[in-house]
Amino acid sequence: MATYVLVPGADGQGWYWHLVEPELRAHGHTVVTVTLPSHESAGLDAFADAIAEAVRAAAPAPPHPVVLVAQSLGGFSAPLACDRIGADRIVLVNAMVPRPGESAGEWWGNTGQADARAAYAKADGRDPDAAFDARTDFFHDVPDAVTEEALAAPQAGPPAAVFAQPWPLASWPDVPTRFLQGREDRFFPLEFQREVVRERLGIDVEVLPGGHLPALSRPRELAAELLKEA
Template sequence: MATYILVPGADGTAWYWHLVVPELRDRGHTVVTVDLPSDDSAGLDAFADAIVDAVRTTAPDPQGPVVLVAQSLGGFSAPLICDRVPVDRIVLVNAMVPRPGETAGDWWGVTGQAAARSAYAEAIGRGADAEFDPRTDFFHDVPADVTDEALAAPQAGPPAALFAQPWPLKAWPDLPTRFLQGRDDRFFPLEFQREVVRERLGIDVEVLPGGHLLALSRPREVAAELLKEA
């Protein structure tokens, strides 16, 4: 049996993974979820502490392989725990991949995300100047009831401090790493992610059907990929 540590993206809530969790637990695996800090002064260190605390509370003695899973912005914080928790491998999901010394605030311009999103919006008929809209960019393939539940919750957003702190690791953790990418992600388009991930991690993305919020739109498919790590 494996232990899965599921780190959310910019919304910072364990709820993001709530449809994936039973798919893993029903097969006997241990699942650790975490609500990340929302205080505006919380930076990467506070995020890492929150993840480690959740692991120590839920799985103080992890059994089997420990699989660290990070969604979107979680790509900046999740790797920081690898010298504090016995992680065996990492799975990134539509994630941001940082370089040493890069801030999450700088990542967007350095990678060219805005231009990539604009080009993709034009390619699918929305127009190159399409304004960002959560329902259109994030929830376009998420069931309506799940979307309504997500948007009815308080929308705190990630702390400002998180975007200002340089990524402190000297290199990506020396662990087997996979990258799951939504084919129809409108926020981090597929071809954009292929280039960024190949350049920064030296691996190819594995394409799944769905958009940016795969754990909400395709939870069974995501769980099936994670179960390959057990």
């Protein structure tokens, strides 16, 4: 049996994984869903501490392999927790991949995300100059009931400190890493991610159906990929 540690993206809520969690538990695995701190002074180290504390609280002696799964912005914080939780594997999902010394605030311009998003919107027949809209960019393939539940919750957003702190590691952790990427991700388009991931991690992305929030839009398909790590 494995332990899955599920780290959310920018909203910081463990709820993001609520449809994936039972799929993993049904196969007998331990699942730890992490909710990240929201106070404005919380930086990447506080996020990594929260991941470690969640594991200690839920699974003091977690069964191995310990699989650390990170969605979107979680790509900045989850690697910092690898040593703290004894992670055996990392699975990134539509994630941001940092360089040493790069802040999450700098990542957007350094990677050219805005241009990639606009180009994908144009190719998709949408307005390339449209402002970000959660329903359009994130929830376009999420069932309506799940979308309404998500958007009805308080929208705190990540602390500003997370975007300001330079990524502190000298290199990516020496832990086997997979990258799962949604084919229809409007926020981090597939070809954009292929280039970033190949350049920064030296691996290829594995393409899944769906957009930026597969844990909400295609939880069974995502869980099936994660179960390959057990």
